[in-house]
Amino acid sequence: MDTKNKLPLDRVYHWETARAGDVYMTQPMGGDTVIDFTWRRAVGEARRMASYLKSLNLPEKSRIGIVSKNCAHWxxxxxxxxxxxxxxxxxxPxxxxxxxRYVLEHSGCEVLFVGKLDDWDSMKAGVPDGVHCLSYPLSPPNDFKTWDDIVAKYPPMKENVESDPHELATIVYTSGSTGRPKGVMLSFENLGYASIGGTEALDIxxxxxxxxxxxxSHVFERFVVELGSMYRGFHLxxxxxxxxxxEDLKRAQPTLFLAVPRIWTKFQHGVFQKMPQEKLARLLRIPLLNRIVKRKxxxxxxxxxxxxxGSGSAPLSHDILEWYRGLGLELLEGxxxxxxxxxxxxxxxxxxxxxYVGEPLPGVDVRISEEGEVQVKSPATMMGYYRDDEKTRETFTEDGYLRTGDKGEIDELGRLRLTGRIKEMFKTSKGKYVAPAPIENRLMSHPDIEMVCVSGANHPQPHCLVMLSEEAQRKTADEAFRKELEQSFKTLLSEVNGAVDPHEQLKFMAVVRDGWSIENDFLTPTLKLKRNVVEDAYKEMADHWYNExxxxxxQ
Incomplete structure (x- = not known):
């Protein structure tokens, strides 16, 4: 990699002079207060905080944690x-x-930035005694040294630090849908290569x-938002x-927007609450009204x-994807x-x-193994897992390809279709393998379903567990609505079962009362379903449900 002006800090130093007075970040501070950070101010405050961190005389390449919701200080x-x-x-956060505690101890963090948090009281017991904590202007009440006091006291670091492209830049702990999170080691070259390739591919x-x-803290947002803005200099x-x-969306009036599937689903449900789906579909078929309705x-x-x-982190229902594209929104999956x-x-x-989730980005080499696994290789591929050589070896092929664990197929134009997770596939008692993800995608087309989990290992046929949208949950108290909803679910089951192989046909749909959330450990911090947790929660009821x-x- 030609590193001239290509690594993350190089881009920061470039904008510090090239667009010194331009606003880079806009941060709401509560109430009507909003702070604008110009490039000059942003880089200046980072230089002053760097001087403070240097004054701590930590060993070179010490690990420093950041626990915070998104904000400029992150x-x-x-x-x-x-x-x-x-x-x-x-x-x-x-x-x-x-x-x-596990992440801080495993990574060996010496310092921790404690930022904007909703529930610091339940987290702070996990911070080891020896970790030096610092706070932001938006942090919960604490007695740590504050960002503003530090940048007021310490002079800016004068030199422009040059990074070695092969040096470790960050350790990203996976959200851990199963087991302990793993520490993904990413170099400055990994970050730089991805940022250049991604922004150029979309002409940002x-x-x-x-x-x-x-x-x-998730790579999806960090790649596109933090690193994307650093490489192209756009307004955050x-x-x-x-x-x-x-209100935040209206203030930003974004030209680029990222969301995970659950958010796109919620947006659609919100539209249907204001206007029933059938009425909206009728209006969109009227030529003179079509454009006005879409715009509104x-x-x-x-x-x-x-x-x-953009939509990423998990598959988005095909029906929802087509619905947004029908509104004229260029919704791209990654x-x-x-x-x-x-x-x-x-x-x-x-x-x-x-x-299909698209084509390989520049420099990405992809292949499908004999077992149907998607395997990829590029200069953005990690250095390995921190302090876990065995897991690192398991994750790479002998010739350096990353084993994704996803099953997939590639069409004639090089577009990739994911057909399920190798480890998520389960075997019925008839000895047939079922991939849950494609079936779940079909079920998610129903406007009253927010989340779904297809299960059924060691049973003759699979079944599905369904969590309703908030609006549908409220309306189920109305007996007429509930009967109508049940009939629509029976129709959906019939349609899905008619489109899959006989061994994949669903025996029943169980509508659960519980809300699946991060708080009750059913979801990862990125809103992915913890399949093993969901399945375990309803395991004892499954036999009874099959007998019904x-x-x-x-439920």
Whole structure:
């Protein structure tokens, strides 16, 4: 890699002079207060914090943690850590104390930035006594040294630190859908290569606007939002809270927008609450009204200026994908992992194919193994897992390809279709293998279903567990609505079973009362289903449900 002006800090130093007075980040501070960070101010504060970190005389390449919801200081901390010659370790702001302790101890963190958090009281017991904590202006009450006091006291680091492209830049702990999270080691070259390839593939410019609200501790947001803005110099806005999300979106008026499938589903449900799906479909068929209605929907969502919208982290229902594209929103799917900094595949504008996650990004080599596994290799591929040589060896083939664990197929234009997880496939008592993901995608087309889990290992036929949308849950108290919903579920089951192989046909649908959330450990911090947790929670009821011989069962 030609490193001239290609590594993350090089880009930061470039904008510090090239666009010194331009606003880089807009941060709501509560109420009506909003702070704008110019490039000069942003880099200046990072340089001052780097001076402070250097004053601590930590060993070279010490690990420094960041636990915070998204905010301007999260990104400034990342820069300061690199400027001081250390390694950043992001932690999800929703972790429990046990996992906080595991990550901090496993990585050997010496310092921890404690930022904007909703439930610090339940997390702080996990911070080992020897860890030196620092706070942000938006941090919960604490007695730590504050960001503002430090940058007021310490002079800016004068030199522009040059990074070695092969040096460790960050350790990203996977969200851990099964077992302990693993520490993915990413180098400056990994970050730089992905950032250049991704922004060039979408022709992203300095004139874009993005709202940052998905966790920066996840590679998807960090790749596109933090690193994307560092490489192209565009304007970042931050969301204040869930309650102010609509106002935050309107302030940002984003031209690029990222969301995970659950958010796209919620947006659609919100539209259908205001206007029934059938009525909306009728209006969209009227030529004179078509354009006005589409524009109004996108404007109400705050997405009227979006030229590209992205969905990632999990598959999005084909019906929902087509619905958004029908509104004129260029909704692109992407595919990647923590292990390659989310840099693998992306749908190209005008080349989308329903059910496919796109084509390889520049420099990505992909193949399908004899077992049907997707295997990828690129300069964005991780260095390995921190302090786990055995797991690192298991994850790579002998010739250096990353084993993704996903099954897939490639079409004639090089577009990748994912057909399930190798480890998620289960065997029925008839000895037949079932891949749950494609069946779940079909079920997610129903507007009242928010989440679904297809299961059934060691049973004659699979079944599905369904969590309703919030609106549908409220309305089930109405007996007429419940009967109507049950009939629509029976129709859905019939349609799905008619489209899959006989051994994949669902015996029944169980509608669960529980909410699946991060808090009750059913979801990872990135809203992915913890399949093993969900299956274990209903395991004892499954035998009884099979014996009921009903198509739809209400828990």
């Amino acid at each position: 990104i400034l901390s990342d820069w300061a850590i690199w400027m001081a010659g250390h390694v950043s370790v992001p932690l999800y 929703t972790l429990n104390a046990e996992t906080v 410019t300095a004139n874009e606007r993005m709202l940052s609200y998905l966790p920066l 806005y931050f969301a204040e809270s869930l309650d102010t999300f609509v 929907i996108l404007t109400n969502l705050g997405l009227q200026h979006v030229k590209f919208a 595919y990647g992992m923590s292990e390659n900094f989310a840099y693998s595949h992306m749908t190209k504008p005008g080349r989308a194919r329903t059910g 011989k009903q198509a739809v069962i209400w």
